[in-house]
Amino acid sequence: MTDALRVVLLGTAAGPYPAPGRQGCANAVVVGGRVYLVDAGYGTLGKYVSAELSLRDLGGVFVTHLHSDHVAELFTLFLLGWGPANQGVVDPVRVYGPGPDPTDPGPPAAGTEGLVAGNLAAFGQDVAVRQRTSDRPRLAGLIHATDLSAAAGAEIVVHEDDRVRVTARAVPHPPLHLALGYRFETEHGVVAFSGDTARSDAVGELAAGADLLVHEAMEPDFYRSIGYSPKLLDFLAASHTSPADVGRVAAAAGARRVALSHLGPCDPARLDDEGWLGRVRPHYSGPVVVGHDLLDLTV
Known part of the structure; x- marks a missing residue:
């Protein structure tokens, strides 16, 4: 497809x-x-290929936070999709994401730069062999990782090129010190991503007037029904957004369309599309779609 602006979930x-x-x-x-x-997250490379996207066209990676379900295949994209064969990555790609926690009292856990560097070291033997035995550029030179920091309430410009301007804001996803939502501005439209977050005015600011808001959704009633403790339910409520609150955020922001993603429960047999939509529609009058893998949305 050659549409000017698309989002593939x-x-x-x-x-x-x-x-x-x-x-x-x-x-x-x-x-x-x-x-x-x-x-x-896990399965990304296979889905990327299934969506008929070329790694040669990868222009940047934007990490919302460093939980494993969001970065499990970050390095895999490059490790398995690198070099001129099969239209792999041959030009440097910028990777942006949160840095280490400056308040961590122990040895600081890696930020985005450290995550990439650690993977390069861990797979060093494989990388060295492939660089010696095939015509491909140095992998370390292709991944330009950048640690981001963002104060609460502040918008930061993350990336600009001839196609897109990307800004970010910190969103609440405790206990992580930093999680980010992103806004992509193009001449064809605006798309915002909540990342993982409790209901937040920061997401509303990122999504102000957006053509599409991709927002996480977690249904607390499901987790209550399967026996989660009050303590764990409180934790989920402090770090995720109910579908009803997604509707409220989208309505307040004036977002023109909403896609629900990062769905919990993720098994459609546990909560079907109508179940999700029925929780959003009382609070938001615009079009809503329930995310499924490989859903392709023209903006």
Whole structure:
């Protein structure tokens, strides 16, 4: 497809544990044929290829936060999709995401730069062999990782090129010190991504007047019905957004369309599309779609 602006929901599941029906969280923003990836959970590379997207067209990766269900295949994209064969990555790609927690009292856990560097070291033997035995550029030179920081309430410009301007805001996803939502502005339209977050004015600001808001949704009644403790339910409520609140956020922001993704429960047999839509529609009058893997939306 050659539409000027598309969003492909590559993976739409919440959480790291594999479940039927959906795979890990990942989204492709396609602007005039160039691909910008938001998150890379488990299954991302296979879904990327199934969507008939070329890694040669990858223009940037934007990580919302460093939970495993959002970065499990970040390095895999490059490790398995690198080099001139099969239209792999041959030009440097910028990868943006949260940095380490500056308040961590122990040895600081890796940020996005450290995550990439650690993977390069862990797969060093494989990488070295492939660089010696095939015609491909140095892998370390292709992944330009950047640690981001964002104060609460502040908007930061993350990336600009001839197709897109990307800004970010911190969103509440405790206990992580930083999770990000993103806004993609193009000449063809605006797309916003909530990332993982409790209901937040920051998402509303990112989504102000957007043509499409891709928002996470977690239904607390389901987790209550399967016996989650009050403590765990409180934790989920503090770090995720109910579908009803997604509707409220979208309405307040004036978003023209909403796609629900990062769905919990992720198995469609546990909560079907009408169940999701019925929770959003009382609070938002615009069009809503329920995310499924490989859903392709023209903006």
